[in-house]
Amino acid sequence: MSVQLEQITRLNPGNGRPIVDGASLAVADGSFTALVGPSGAGKTSLLRIIAGLDPHNSGHVLIDGTRMDGVGAAARNIGFVFQHYALFAHMSVAANIGFGLSIRPRGSRPRRDAIARRVEDLLDLMQLSGLGGRYPHELSGGQRQRVALARTLATGPRVLLLDEPFGALDPLVRRQIRSWLRDVHEKLGLTTILVTHDRQEASELADMVVLMHHGRIVQAGTPQALEDTPADPFTMAFTGDVVRLDGRVENSIFTPDLPDVLPVAAPVAAGPAELLVRPIDIRLRPGYGQATATLRQARGPLGLYTIHLGTQTLQVETLIPPDAAPVAHCALDVSAGRLARGAAWATVTSLPPSGESVHA
Structure with missing residues (x-):
């Protein structure tokens, strides 16, 4: 699924200042895009607007060419993975992964055996086979993050949004999980948008890097293009x-x-x-x-x-x-x-x- 943003603006409800300021962006179907920039640049706010978790004051969000303005998050078929996992501590790994399917309305809810098969498939994809009966506190940070991703993928979203998903992991685990995430992205044919502060992480993972500053998109392009032909001094200093x-x-x-x-x-x-x-x-x-x-x-x-x-x-x-x-x-x-x-x-x-x- 493609994602297109047309002049998106979101104002701070408290002071009226722009959090996102006229952002326009085209994300191709099946691509991997990274939103980068310093703290307060508007990256997470833009991600939440795409997901339908936060409103915007003007502009349009289009998914596969259809306007999503006013469409709730549940109807957008978008998966969102947060930085701090948000797993249910009292549920097993398998129950966490299958949760989104198990709470669907009766008419669209899969049978229990179908949910179980879906969970096992995702455990295998996430390299977590045999851990379905464990609980979150029994897992490492990297394993918990993979459970969070599996839970998001269980409902079959075509767009995956990741908000600093590796921020709580140590550097070695971060490097290991980057390659694995790119493989999952390609195997499932997802359209993935990642928020990160780490320019190296963005360069390793993304087809397109989008640099934001003060709520605006400063420059978008391949990682090499931003490094070789920076649009301004800020871009040059941020990218190397x-x-x-x-x-x-x-x-x-x-x-x-x-x-x-x-x-x-x-x-x-x-x-x-x-x-x-x-x-x-x-x-x-x-x-x-x-x-x-x-x-x-x-x-x-x-x-x-x-x-x-x-x-x-x-x-x-x-x-x-x-x-x-x-x-x-x-x-x-x-x-x-x-x-x-x-x-x-x-x-x-x-x-x-x-x-x-x-x-x-």
Whole structure:
């Protein structure tokens, strides 16, 4: 099932400020989408609006092209998994999983043997075979989260919404369950939308990452697209490590305030500006400055350097140039960065020093 959001806005009932502010998004049938962003960005609120758990003040929610505005959560055929499991402590694992089927109206309620078969199938799918008779307190955190997912899937939803489902799990279990969740998504042909703060988690799981900030969708695309072509400084900083360099633009040339950082061509108006560059994209240029770069640790072609720029020191992990440990009398080439100048956000290009190219 596809999910389409058209200019969704939800206002805080207390102060009238937008919790979700004009969000539009198209989620393809069978895709895996991750909503990411800092706390308070509106991710969970948007997820609850899709599920029909929270109202919205304007805009439209469409499931498979049909408007769901005003349609209750129970009628949307959507599964929702919360962060803290919400399992019934007094029920066995099997009873928890079959609960949604057992409380259906008599006319649509499956027979007991059919519910039992469905529960066994889900226990097998969730890698919980033989645990149906246990109780939630007898399970690990990862097992309880899989029971919660099985209970959600028991009623056969075609859209699965996950709100920080791994937040209570330790890092090792989180990594293990990511791969398993992606397999379940593909086996069942679900349309899955995940809320997470973890950009690595989003990149590993999702076909499309949707970055939110202050209730708005800042950028949506593949994980690689957000990292390679960020729409603004916030996106670039959120999706990966950055080094920030203040400076000034004059005559379409940005000159950093720090010494021994090579100027770059910048197609923006004159004035103060900030350049953002990924550490991995910084290049050491021996012979073009007075900086000293000391290699602290090597990992294959990458090196962790301490770089002394006048009175400033940077820690940068970047490519190791030939015969460069340490590198004395060098400069930093930051021409792979992007420049923020007021509302402008532009790519920059290198300026060959002394008439020679600085490109490797």
